[in-house]
Amino acid sequence: MLKIFNTQLNGIFTKIDAQLEEIEIASQLLMQAANGEGKIFIKTFDEINYFSEFMxxxxxxxPHSITLDSLEEINTIDTTDRVLLVGSFFTPELNQWIKKLNDEDIDFVVISNKDKEHNTHESLMHYIDLSTPRAIVPTADYSKIITPHLMALNYIYYIMYAEMYEMKQDLNEE
Structure with a gap:
């Protein structure tokens, strides 16, 4: 089972690695707020909520990140700020946030699995596919277990963190 788990995780990480350009662009967008006078507002959904405090x-x-808890708080966001939305899937709540941010013309990044039902991800300017749409390890009864959303998010997060750290170092050298 461990060998299958390892192989499947490596496949997920390879899919994430293929999005490196998108991750770099998203990191640059978020860094615009962190390096200026803005904040990075972070809103997580479902089981990803466990990662919110870490971020x-x-x-x-x-840098300069705080949680964004309610749609009413969108009124506190200004043009120097950016938003990071993170969920396992495109839920109605995540879609509501996306609509509201678009309506308010606020720059944001979404990390989630693809929206296969409505293809919402295709219309987003800054989207990173979590690449964990289903459980990955088969069991003796032919079901599957382990859907590693948090492992994939952690991998994406550390790529973004390293990118932003590097950008901050480069800006400090100028």
Whole structure:
């Protein structure tokens, strides 16, 4: 089982690696807020909520990041700020946030699995595919277990964190 798990995880990480350009662009967008006078507002959904505190309060948190809890808080966002939306799937709640941010003309990044039902991801300017749409390890009863959303997110997050750290170092050298 461990060998299958390892092989499947490597496949997910390879799919994420293929999005490196999108991840770099998303990192640059978020860094615009962090390096200026803005904030990075982070809104997570469902089981990704467990990662929210890490992204905003850990020693390796995104710079100038805070959580965004309600749609009413969108009124506190200005043109110097950016938003990061992270969910396992495109839920109605995530789609509501996307619509509201688009209506308010606020720059944002979405990390989630593709929206196969409505193809919402195709219309987004800054989208990163989580690449974990289903469980990956087969069991003896022919079901599958382990849907590694948080492992994939952690991998994407650290790529973004490293990109932003590097950008900050380059800006400080100028």
């Amino acid at each position: 905003t309060k850990s020693t390796e948190s995104l």
